Amino acid sequence: MVRFLLVNSHKWEPPSPPAALDYVAEQLEGEGVATDLVDVAFTSEDDVRALLQTTHYDGACMTIRNLERTAFSETLHFPLPATRSLVHLIKSYCKGPVVVGGNGFSILPERILEYVGADYGIYGCGETSLPLLLRYILHGAGNISEIPYVVHREDGTVKRNPPGPFRRELPVVKRGRVDYHMYYSPGHQHFSGFGVVETKRGCPHRCIYCVEPFIKGKQVRVKSPGSVAAEIDWFLDQGISYLFIADSEFNADYEAAVNLVTYLKQHGYHRKIRWIAYVTPTLFTEELAALLSQSGVLSLMIDFGHVNPTILSNLGKAHTPRDIERVIAWCDEYAIPFRGSLMLGGPGETYGTIEEAIEFFKRYSCKVFTILGIRVFPNTPLGEAVQRERISENPHLCGKVLQNDDLLEPVYYISQDLGENVFTYCETLTGDSEQFYTVTSPFRLTRIMHGPFRGVHPEYELYGCPKTRYLTRLSRDAVEAPLFEEDEERSS
Numbered sequence: 489m490v491r492f493l494l495v496n497s498h499k500w501e502p503p504s505p506p507a508a509l510d511y512v513a514e515q516l517e518g519e520g521v522a523t524d525l526v527d528v529a530f531t532s533e534d535d536v537r538a539l540l541q542t543t544h545y546d547g548a549c550m551t552i553r554n555l556e557r558t559a560f561s562e563t564l565h566f567p568l569p570a571t572r573s574l575v576h577l578i579k580s581y582c583k584g585p586v587v588v589g590g591n592g593f594s595i596l597p598e599r600i601l602e603y604v605g606a607d608y609g610i611y612g613c614g615e616t617s618l619p620l621l622l623r624y625i626l627h628g629a630g631n632i633s634e635i636p637y638v639v640h641r642e643d644g645t646v647k648r649n650p651p652g653p654f655r656r657e658l659p660v661v662k663r664g665r666v667d668y669h670m671y672y673s674p675g676h677q678h679f680s681g682f683g684v685v686e687t688k689r690g691c692p693h694r695c696i697y698c699v700e701p702f703i704k705g706k707q708v709r710v711k712s713p714g715s716v717a718a719e720i721d722w723f724l725d726q727g728i729s730y731l732f733i734a735d736s737e738f739n740a741d742y743e744a745a746v747n748l749v750t751y752l753k754q755h756g757y758h759r760k761i762r763w764i765a766y767v768t769p770t771l772f773t774e775e776l777a778a779l780l781s782q783s784g785v786l787s788l789m790i791d792f793g794h795v796n797p798t799i800l801s802n803l804g805k806a807h808t809p810r811d812i813e814r815v816i817a818w819c820d821e822y823a824i825p826f827r828g829s830l831m832l833g834g835p836g837e838t839y840g841t842i843e844e845a846i847e848f849f850k851r852y853s854c855k856v857f858t859i860l861g862i863r864v865f866p867n868t869p870l871g872e873a874v875q876r877e878r879i880s881e882n883p884h885l886c887g888k889v890l891q892n893d894d895l896l897e898p899v900y901y902i903s904q905d906l907g908e909n910v911f912t913y914c915e916t917l918t919g920d921s922e923q924f925y926t927v928t929s930p931f932r933l934t935r936i937m938h939g940p941f942r943g944v945h946p947e948y949e950l951y952g953c954p955k956t957r958y959l960t961r962l963s964r965d966a967v968e969a970p971l972f973e974e975d976e977e978r979s980s
């Protein structure tokens with residue numbers, strides 16, 4: 489029997505379950521291919537080697553979830569060299585092809601295929617092309633240039649085939665390959681350890697820094713409430729009742745969001761599950777708030793971005809300060825716990841606008857995930873704007889500003905109006921409160937060059953990143969990852 493190895497290449501603390509591998513396994517098993525799964529979050533390189541020495545695999549399918557850590561600090565992490573070593577390790581034992589896919593891969597597919605040395609890639613939401621690719625690999629069937637979403641080598645160059653036709657309805661996904669109990673944390677101390685259900689895919693908005701419209705599509709695809717419920721039931725059968733909704737934004741399609749929460753309430757799921765989702769203040773209404781409050785929501789992660797109208801517009805946000813105030817008021821009125829996000833350092837940011845944003849949220853009791861410095865990704869409006877000029881001469885950019893025109897390696901936008909002490913400035917504004925948290929280690933913002941890097945030193949061999957920290961003056965050891973007890977109390 490043909491056997492493939494499924495691999496999650498992303499090491500992170502705390503680890504998130506590689507839900508993508510359920511999708512991939514389903515496609516493989518439909519073609520009669522048996523699978524084993526390895527997650528580097530729990531497996532050492534030696535263990536992977538031992539497995540490859542003792543088991544014959546006809547190929548491997550690897551998910552590349554993250555291109556990067558996406559949090560600026562003086563030491564910049566970049567996980568792709570570690571992914572490349574993993575591909576090399578697999579290829580030194582397995583003579584079959586390595587196929588890659590995933591969110592991180594889809595940001596720059598051709599380049600990443602080349603960088604990690606994989607044989608084939610499937611970008612975006614193209615998992616349904618996998619059977620066609622397998623038939624081509626295993627039986628020489630079909631024409632590789634005609635399989636949608638596939639990235640492959642032809643005449644010495646890497647080519648990306650166009651996507652397939654848009655289909656609005658997403659099918660139910662057969663679960664069971666990923667062991668969510670490995671990640672699940674019944675005490676739900678962190679939201680990485682939840683079950684994962686995707687209810688829709690894609691985002692029609694155009695925030696300047698965001699890769700979602702490129703990797704998931706600008707047109708939203710939707711799973712029917714019944715299909716979502718079938719996947720929820722699988723988790724409930726496993727005893728997993730805390731779920732993360734893996735949509736770009738839960739209300740990216742308003743009608744679908746309303747239909748689903750209505751269904752959850754009507755079918756009693758609000759008594760069985762606790763769930764978290766990202767939502768945008770755009771397309772958020774009182775009607776939705778009322779329905780959400782009765783659907784089992786544990787917490788909403790509201791993508792505010794900022795509060796200053798000019799900065800919001802510079803970030804390409806479709807919502808206004810008035811929308812933000814209304815969302816907060818409705819969440820309060822309907823007792824929906826929520827966390828906000830702040831993206832500081834973008835175009836036009838000054839010390840004044842940072843103060844405005846932090847002071848604004850201090851009026852509320854919500855926790856706020858704060859990013860200081862924006863990763864400039866290719867295939868985003870910000871990336872394209874930056875690429876129109878010389879990257880090395882752009883005074884707002886830190887990170888790898890030389891020999892990195894395709895933006896594969898980490899580059900961050902941090903407004904040049906901010907000085908060396910901007911991190912300390914934020915800490916001074918937040919005081920000792922645990923309201924604002926981040927994944928950034930404290931940094932001094934210099935613009936000094938270290939080889940091709942401006943203001944940073946690279947740490948390229950490391951998988952993963954430091955744990956979540958509060959953006960406060962507490963000592964590092966005193967800080968724990970944010971807990972959900974407060975949200976739990978409010979939502980029950």
Ligand code: B12
Pocket residue numbers: 498500501502503504505507508509511512549550551552553554555556557558559587588589590591592594610612613614615618679680681682683684686698699700704732733734735736927
């Ligand atoms: C939910 C979520 C989280 C939750 C995870 C909760 C949980 N319990 O899983 C939390 C909040 C913890 C989180 C944290 C982080 N996240 Co996050 N997260 C997401 C989100 C919204 C959903 C992830 C998911 O499960 N999707 C559903 C699965 C099925 O989709 P998928 O993995 O893309 O797989 C599909 C395809 O890609 C393809 N596919 C995937 N792999 C393969 C392999 C093969 C061989 C094939 C053929 C196909 C294929 O098939 C699947 C079906 O279409 C995504 C964005 C998104 N819309 O997906 C961001 C996203 C993955 N996160 C991202 C980031 C940056 C992070 C953090 C690093 C943020 C930070 N600085 O802290 C951390 C890392 C945490 C970690 N442990 O890895 C980025 C990663 C890309 C990048 N920019 O580098 C994304 C894309 C968001 C973004 N737009 O930037 N995240």
Ligand code: SF4
Pocket residue numbers: 691692693694695698699700701736737768791
């Ligand atoms: S609304 Fe959210 S998912 Fe959509 S483009 Fe903006 S940040 Fe990305």
